[in-house]
Amino acid sequence: MQKQLTLLLMDPPYESETTTTAFRIISEAQKKGIKVSVFAYEGAVSLTVATQKPHANAPKGCADVKVQNHPTTKAWVEGLLAQGQLEWTYCGLCADERGSEGNMVAGAKRGTPGDFVKAAAASTNVLVIPTR
Template identity: 45%
Template sequence: MRLIDLAVKGGFNVNVFAYEGAVYLPFAKQAQHPNAVHGRNVEEENHPLPRTWIAALMKEAGDKGLKLDWANCGLCVDERGAAEAIEGVRRGSPADFWNFAQNSINTLVIGTR
């Protein structure tokens, strides 16, 4: 997320192809939670939600006239039941990843095991 933030702040269009567990980052039903271990309620814990960070990045990109295209791997979404994403996130396929890589000046892949 920090790399995406820096790229947008630097004036770059950004393409994200999220796969595996990363499809949960823009999941619309994320909710804050208490922290019983530390005795904090929901308000005191004030747990950050990745979906709000992504929405803010999309807004910032749009306000700057940039494109932040976030595609969630559809196979990964189905496998995990993560179909409900925030506005602006779209369902994608491995073809989107290929197109992103082919049409970009640089590509960073963060793999999973």
């Protein structure tokens, strides 16, 4: 039986290291053939906002956005989704209150805590990564 891992994320993009660590866990799990479900709660719904844009870094002397190659969390999530074996669900109410509904990357699905419960019940293990 295929193993399944569920993660609940809460941190918004560009605010902590925990999300990057979660991305690394997801990537490694995918390589091992483990199915991953993510429930993005509260600020984490912004991880998949589609209109995120990379930027250059003029104060540090880099005016070329291509050279700066700034990552965006939405690009990372898109990359992870492209690897397969990943379901990304964001809290619909959290997206509504942040005005981000309708501005999500393809593959990110609106959901409720009930979806998290279903995924958790089907999972080998669950990791909650809250905001600190």
